[in-house]
Amino acid sequence: MARSKTRVFSCCALILVCVVVIIVCISVFRRHKCPEGTFSNVAVAADSGTCSKIGRDMLRKGGSAVDGAIAALLCTSIINPQSMGLGGGAIFTVMDSSGNVKIINSRETVPENVKPGLLEVCPKTFQLISGSQWIAVPGEVRGYEQAHKLYGKLPWATLFQPAIKLARKGFPIPPIQGRYLSYIDSNETKALRDFYTDKNGKLMKIGDIVKFEKLADTLETIANQGPEAFYTGKIAEDLIHDIKEAGGTLTVQDLASYKATVTDAWVIPIGEYQMYIPPPPAGGIILSFILNVMKGYNLTSTDLIGEKKTLLYHRLIEAFKFSNGLKKYIRDPGFSSEKMAKTITEESFANHIRSLISDNQTHARRYYNSTPYLDSMGTTHLSVIAKDGSAVSVTSTVNHIFGSKIMSPSTGVILNNQLSDFCGREDTIFPGQHPPSSMAPTVLKSKSKTLVLGSTGGNMITIGMVSALMNHIWFGKSLKEAIDAPILYVNPQNLVGFEPNFDENVIEALEAMGHKQRILSRFYNVVNAAEMEDGCICAESDARKQGEAAGY
Numbered sequence: 001m002a003r004s005k006t007r008v009f010s011c012c013a014l015i016l017v018c019v020v021v022i023i024v025c026i027s028v029f030r031r032h033k034c035p036e037g038t039f040s041n042v043a044v045a046a047d048s049g050t051c052s053k054i055g056r057d058m059l060r061k062g063g064s065a066v067d068g069a070i071a072a073l074l075c076t077s078i079i080n081p082q083s084m085g086l087g088g089g090a091i092f093t094v095m096d097s098s099g100n101v102k103i104i105n106s107r108e109t110v111p112e113n114v115k116p117g118l119l120e121v122c123p124k125t126f127q128l129i130s131g132s133q134w135i136a137v138p139g140e141v142r143g144y145e146q147a148h149k150l151y152g153k154l155p156w157a158t159l160f161q162p163a164i165k166l167a168r169k170g171f172p173i174p175p176i177q178g179r180y181l182s183y184i185d186s187n188e189t190k191a192l193r194d195f196y197t198d199k200n201g202k203l204m205k206i207g208d209i210v211k212f213e214k215l216a217d218t219l220e221t222i223a224n225q226g227p228e229a230f231y232t233g234k235i236a237e238d239l240i241h242d243i244k245e246a247g248g249t250l251t252v253q254d255l256a257s258y259k260a261t262v263t264d265a266w267v268i269p270i271g272e273y274q275m276y277i278p279p280p281p282a283g284g285i286i287l288s289f290i291l292n293v294m295k296g297y298n299l300t301s302t303d304l305i306g307e308k309k310t311l312l313y314h315r316l317i318e319a320f321k322f323s324n325g326l327k328k329y330i331r332d333p334g335f336s337s338e339k340m341a342k343t344i345t346e347e348s349f350a351n352h353i354r355s356l357i358s359d360n361q362t363h364a365r366r367y368y369n370s371t372p373y374l375d376s377m378g379t380t381h382l383s384v385i386a387k388d389g390s391a392v393s394v395t396s397t398v399n400h401i402f403g404s405k406i407m408s409p410s411t412g413v414i415l416n417n418q419l420s421d422f423c424g425r426e427d428t429i430f431p432g433q434h435p436p437s438s439m440a441p442t443v444l445k446s447k448s449k450t451l452v453l454g455s456t457g458g459n460m461i462t463i464g465m466v467s468a469l470m471n472h473i474w475f476g477k478s479l480k481e482a483i484d485a486p487i488l489y490v491n492p493q494n495l496v497g498f499e500p501n502f503d504e505n506v507i508e509a510l511e512a513m514g515h516k517q518r519i520l521s522r523f524y525n526v527v528n529a530a531e532m533e534d535g536c537i538c539a540e541s542d543a544r545k546q547g548e549a550a551g552y
């Protein structure tokens with residue numbers, strides 16, 4: 001009797017043990033089995049496959065999300081030097097594994113001896129502005145330094161090795177870099193022009209081998225001696241010498257006194273998400289304003305059907321027309337009050353503006369209280385997610401295509417033209433001030449998801465991000481479909497441009513409502529994003545720039 005009881009008991013115990021083992025196995029197996037096309041460890045979405053892979057490999061070596069981001073940015077300064085580089089600036093939004101988010105602002109600043117009356121020669125309509133007078137104090141390397149100090153795991157020098165190798169060895173000019181070589185034309189750009197001239201005296205083209213040898217030396221020095229080399233060392237001296245030769249006013253003191261800043265992100269509730277945005281001088285407030293206005297329409301995928309689709313885009317255009325009047329509140333918080341910028345991100349403000357949007361008509365420009373300003377373009381964005389859930393969203397730029405088009409011959413650094421971002425925004429500027437930006441590297445976090453997203457393309461940044469976010473989080477499109485969807489763009493004069501493939505019926509209906517169309521030859525929006533859900537990571541780089549994400 002006692003023995004059979006024992007047998008029954010041990011039988012039950014055995015079955016119980018088996019069941020537990022099976023459950024554990026299934027859950028472990030499930031956790032490691034991510035859907036096809038997603039990654040179970042890390043992902044990097046840069047605007048080229050080459051740099052996404054370099055970032056990924058840093059993470060594979062045990063690097064943090066920030067390590068991967070810095071290595072991928074250094075790579076991008078060579079693969080897309082027309083977009084960003086050591087002579088520019090960046091804004092980082094970094095989430096650590098416990099969900100704390102910091103903003104590192106290494107955007108350029110106004111130099112001490114800025115040319116008096118500079119803003120009086122701002123062009124009245126958008127054009128590429130080159131020349132040494134527009135060069136602001138580069139912040140890029142101080143940004144890397146600060147990010148690495150706070151979040152780096154690998155040695156600083158390790159992050160530079162792939163870019164140094166790539167720069168020294170050379171590579172065929174990729175299509176996107178090659179597309180912009182024709183922008184290098186005038187005498188002002190002599191060093192850059194010489195750099196891209198082949199031995200027959202001709203401007204190089206796609207597929208020609210380009211080597212960034214001077215830049216490789218510069219990168220190597222910064223790798224070995226640290227960021228000080230760029231700001232106070234030999235590179236600083238050479239850089240200032242070359243800028244002076246080109247007629248610029250930057251001094252060694254400007255470089256020596258440059259500081260990147262670390263602040264908290266601003267947090268905006270968007271549905272199930274908390275959205276972390278960089279405050280001014282970055283453009284996060286306009287992004288959150290538009291999303292807050294649209295949020296109140298309780299959008300679902302049925303809003304993409306029939307007449308509702310026209311109404312959706314009408315409301316979106318109206319929100320953008322209002323946002324054109326609000327951009328003037330993106331100002332360096334060190335030089336003006338943040339009060340209005342804060343107000344713009346509030347739900348009550350969005351509710352008020354929504355009440356001013358008429359569903360049946362559009363209005364004359366004065367209705368939106370907007371003042372015209374200049375368009376801008378260029379830039380790169382990078383989204384990284386690591387296995388521990390930490391994430392980096394970073395946007396970096398030299399401003400326009402090849403920035404000021406001034407290349408420092410002795411260092412190989414291409415300098416920004418960031419001071420032109422003050423055009424139409426400020427009448428007077430002060431040393432140390434950051435120009436306003438549309439850049440809005442963002443991280444969204446819900447209970448089960450982390451979504452890292454940003455865009456490039458100057459004023460098209462906001463619509464690129466809004467479009468991708470609406471399509472993904474409200475209309476249920478995949479990250480890829482959400483990024484691929486054609487966008488519309490409302491310019492500073494409130495004229496509306498539509499990307500090729502935009503729904504013709506909607507365009508017609510919007511014109512019938514009074515929206516004025518402006519045909520645009522090019523759309524610069526490039527959204528690169530990554531999302532983690534249940535331990536699996538999806539990453540997408542925008543096909544518009546032939547981007548490609550990487551992960552493992």
Ligand SMILES: *[C@@H]1O[C@H](CO)[C@@H](O)[C@H](O)[C@H]1NC(C)=O
Nearest residue numbers: 184185186187188189190193
């Ligand atoms: C460039 O400089 C050369 C020599 O100084 C001059 O002859 C030429 O007209 C200049 N070209 C432009 C586009 O300014």
Ligand SMILES: *[C@@H]1O[C@H](CO)[C@@H](O)[C@H](O)[C@H]1NC(C)=O
Nearest residue numbers: 293294295296297298299354
């Ligand atoms: C959206 O939903 C909220 C809450 O249910 C409701 O108060 C509001 O009227 C709705 N807005 C629209 C435009 O339907």
Ligand SMILES: *[C@@H]1O[C@H](CO)[C@@H](O)[C@H](O)[C@H]1NC(C)=O
Nearest residue numbers: 358359360361362512513514
């Ligand atoms: C739109 O609706 C408002 C309020 O219902 C009305 O006053 C206005 O005349 C309408 N406009 C057009 C163009 O139909």
